[in-house]
Amino acid sequence: MRQLSETDRDAIRIAQDPQFPRWLEQVTATGGCAHPIHLSGSTATLDGTTGEILRHYDTRDEPAERLFVRCRNRRATVCPACSRLHAGDTFHLVRAGLLGGKHVPAAVRHRPRLFVTLTAPSFGPVHRAGEACRPRRNGRTCEHGRSLGCGTAHAPDALVVGQPLCPDCYDYSTHVLWHAHASKLWDRFVIDVRRRLASAAGLVQSRFADHARLSFARVAEYQKRAAVHVHAVVRLDGPAGPDDEPPAWGTTERLIDVVRISAQHVLVRTPYSPSVGELVLRWGAQVDARPLRADGDGPDNDAVAAYVAKYVTKGASETGAGLDHPLTAWADIAMAPASQHVRTLMRACWRLGGLPEYEPLRLRAWAHTLGYRGHILTKSRAYSTTYAALRAERAHHMGHVDAPDTITERHWRYAGSGHTPGAAQIAAGIAHDIAIHREIVQEELHRRGGGSL
Numbered sequence: 001m002r003q004l005s006e007t008d009r010d011a012i013r014i015a016q017d018p019q020f021p022r023w024l025e026q027v028t029a030t031g032g033c034a035h036p037i038h039l040s041g042s043t044a045t046l047d048g049t050t051g052e053i054l055r056h057y058d059t060r061d062e063p064a065e066r067l068f069v070r071c072r073n074r075r076a077t078v079c080p081a082c083s084r085l086h087a088g089d090t091f092h093l094v095r096a097g098l099l100g101g102k103h104v105p106a107a108v109r110h111r112p113r114l115f116v117t118l119t120a121p122s123f124g125p126v127h128r129a130g131e132a133c134r135p136r137r138n139g140r141t142c143e144h145g146r147s148l149g150c151g152t153a154h155a156p157d158a159l160v161v162g163q164p165l166c167p168d169c170y171d172y173s174t175h176v177l178w179h180a181h182a183s184k185l186w187d188r189f190v191i192d193v194r195r196r197l198a199s200a201a202g203l204v205q206s207r208f209a210d211h212a213r214l215s216f217a218r219v220a221e222y223q224k225r226a227a228v229h230v231h232a233v234v235r236l237d238g239p240a241g242p243d244d245e246p247p248a249w250g251t252t253e254r255l256i257d258v259v260r261i262s263a264q265h266v267l268v269r270t271p272y273s274p275s276v277g278e279l280v281l282r283w284g285a286q287v288d289a290r291p292l293r294a295d296g297d298g299p300d301n302d303a304v305a306a307y308v309a310k311y312v313t314k315g316a317s318e319t320g321a322g323l324d325h326p327l328t329a330w331a332d333i334a335m336a337p338a339s340q341h342v343r344t345l346m347r348a349c350w351r352l353g354g355l356p357e358y359e360p361l362r363l364r365a366w367a368h369t370l371g372y373r374g375h376i377l378t379k380s381r382a383y384s385t386t387y388a389a390l391r392a393e394r395a396h397h398m399g400h401v402d403a404p405d406t407i408t409e410r411h412w413r414y415a416g417s418g419h420t421p422g423a424a425q426i427a428a429g430i431a432h433d434i435a436i437h438r439e440i441v442q443e444e445l446h447r448r449g450g451g452s453l
Contacts, residue, residue, distance in 0.1 A: 010422025019063040024430075026068045027423070032431025034079040034424065036068040041412035048405045066415050074376070075324055076313045081431040083313040084438075089390045090377060091309035094217050097233060097242075097384035098292065098301045102393075104242050104384050111245075112236040112252040113292040115304050118189070118263055119284035120178055120227035124170035127163050129156040129224075134165070144168045162224030163341050170341075172348040175227065176371035178281050180361040181268045182220070182228055183374035185281060190214065190380075192262040193234075193255075200258065201249040211247050213237045217379035219308045220372065226342050228372050229284070231311075233292075233304060233383075234259065241382035256289045263287040271357045312377050323368040333367070345370045 004012070014020060030036050042058040059067050076083040092102060098113065100106030127133050127150060137149030146166040154161050164170040198208040218232035236255055238244025263283045270279040293300045323336055333346045346367045353363030366373045419427055 007421040007425055010420050011425050012422070014420075014422050014426065017063070023063040024426075026062070027427050028430055030068050030070045030427075031081040031085060031434055032427045032429070033068070033070045033081045034427060034431070035071040035073065035418050036427075037071060037414070038064075038066040038416040039069060039412050040066055040415040041410070043411075044409045046407045046409065048407050054406065071417070074313055077324060081427075081434070084435060087309040087313045089387055090312050091305045092390060093379070093384055093387065094233060094308045095301065095305035097215065097217055097235060097379075098305060102385040102389070107245070108235060108237070108242050109301070112250055112255045114234045114252070114255060114259060115288075115290045115292055115300070116232045116234050116259055117229060117286075117288040118186075118232070119229040119286045120175075120182075120223070121282060121284040123172070123175040123178075123225075123227070125165045126170075126225045127152075127154055127158075127160045127165065129154045129158065129161045142166045142169050159339070162226065163339065167341070167344060170344075172344055173276050173352060174279055174281075176345055176348045176352065176363065177270050177276070177279055177358075177361075179228055179369075179371035180358075180363060180366070180373060181270065181281050182230075182372060185266065185268050185283065186218065186230060186374075188266045188268060189262055189283070190216065192266045193258050196258045196262055197236075197250070197254070200254060201247070210239055212250050213239055213241050213244075213382060215241070215380045215383040217308070217377070217383050219311050219377050220374060221311055226345060226370055231308065233308075235383065237382070242384075252291045256291065259289045260287055273352075273355060273357045275355065276352070308377065325368060326365060327367045342370065 014023065017023065027033075027036075040059045042056065042060075044053055044057075045055040046052065047054055059065050070082050070085070071079050072086070073079045073082050074086040096102040096104045097108065099109045125134065125137075125148065131153050133150035133152050133154055135149060135151045138147070138151050140148040142148055142165075144166055146169075148165060150165065194208045194214055195205040197212065197214070198205045201211070203211060214234065214236055216232050216234045218230050220228050220230055223229055234255070236246045236250045238246050264287070266282070268281045270276070270281065272278045292304065323338070327333060327336070327346065327350070330347075330350055333343050333350065336343055336346065338346075349363040349367035349371050352358050353361070353365075353367065361371070362373065363371055418424075
């Protein structure tokens with residue numbers, strides 16, 4: 001007979017507890033969250049006029065006197081259940097800005113809308129996937145004696161793809177400093193697009209907001225070479241935002257032209273450093289600006305929303321370009337489960353982060369993301385709805401809202417987090433079942449020609 005593991009014995013202990021049905025309800029309510037937050041306390045709803053207690057909830061009646069709530073971590077490697085919920089919210093957030101819904105008018109689908117990709121510049125030659133990696137440079141060597149060519153046809157998932165041909169030639173310092181300034185470079189790009197649109201229309205640049213509004217949602221993605229590039233949905237509205245039509249000069253073609261020009265011209269200068277100098281940072285030469293179809297719920301719109309939603313749930317470790325947790329010491333880098341290329345980028349962050357001229361960049365705090373310190377997903381205020389609004393809508397749908405003319409008194413405190421091994425096993429099973437059920441419902445909706453969950 002197979003001997004039960006410690007995890008199995010813990011699961012059996014939980015299942016035999018008299019309060020197991022209620023415990024199971026709590027875990028199911030969190031969607032099988034892998035690292036739920038434990039709260040203890042009470043909530044009382046009072047009549048606003050008489051002070052009569054209408055409803056009262058206290059965790060003293062719960063298993064272990066605790067209530068489970070979701071951890072809400074977006075990373076699938078940390079919590080698959082919460083990442084799926086976050087991905088769903090992201091899908092609806094992005095899609096609403098493309099096709100309307102969630103208090104965004106449907107007319108936005110007929111506005112000038114682009115799917116823009118901006119890349120990082122080259123920091124040195126790296127191995128590429130394809131028929132032949134770098135055949136033109138075969139026979140040539142760098143100053144360090146390494147070959148500058150490679151005639152191998154690498155598979156897309158080959159470990160060598162994205163790795164430098166010569167690590168000593170690769171500009172690791174510029175790579176991490178570009179990451180540290182990528183968000184500022186994006187901000188200047190958006191400002192420049194607005195200014196060039198105004199100039200192209202014969203307007204004073206400072207008066208652009210009186211005639212049109214540029215809205216966007218962007219996601220940052222790590223490439224194989226561990227460099228961030230940006231995908232963005234860009235939309236042009238009238239001055240009042242989604243409820244307002246853009247001016248006649250605000251065409252898709254003009255927006256494409258301006259986006260390409262701005263991507264080529266904007267720059268950010270780094271602080272001067274005796275060891276690095278002053279760097280001029282720009283976007284890479286590869287710029288893509290594609291118009292999105294406006295003829296109904298075309299695949300372009302849903303594909304873009306689904307792509308963004310899928311990517312925001314990936315952690316840095318899942319992309320092979322960093323870690324999902326900060327580094328606390330130089331010695332941590334050697335133990336990081338990453339390629340030598342990525343560990344060298346982390347060391348560059350740590351080294352540069354110790355220089356006074358780069359102290360505001362907090363490179364050591366962001367060494368685990370290779371210096372990139374922006375959010376994975378950002379959007380302009382008028383693009384569409386917000387995560388907070390989507391969560392409030394979900395809470396209202398589930399009846400978790402305060403009734404009018406009532407007073408709610410809440411007294412809560414943090415009481416821990418996570419699961420025991422046996423509880424984690426049960427929660428993972430619940431999360432899996434919910435995911436399977438969601439896939440079945442999704443397939444049925446598509447079969448009937450409906451939308452997405």
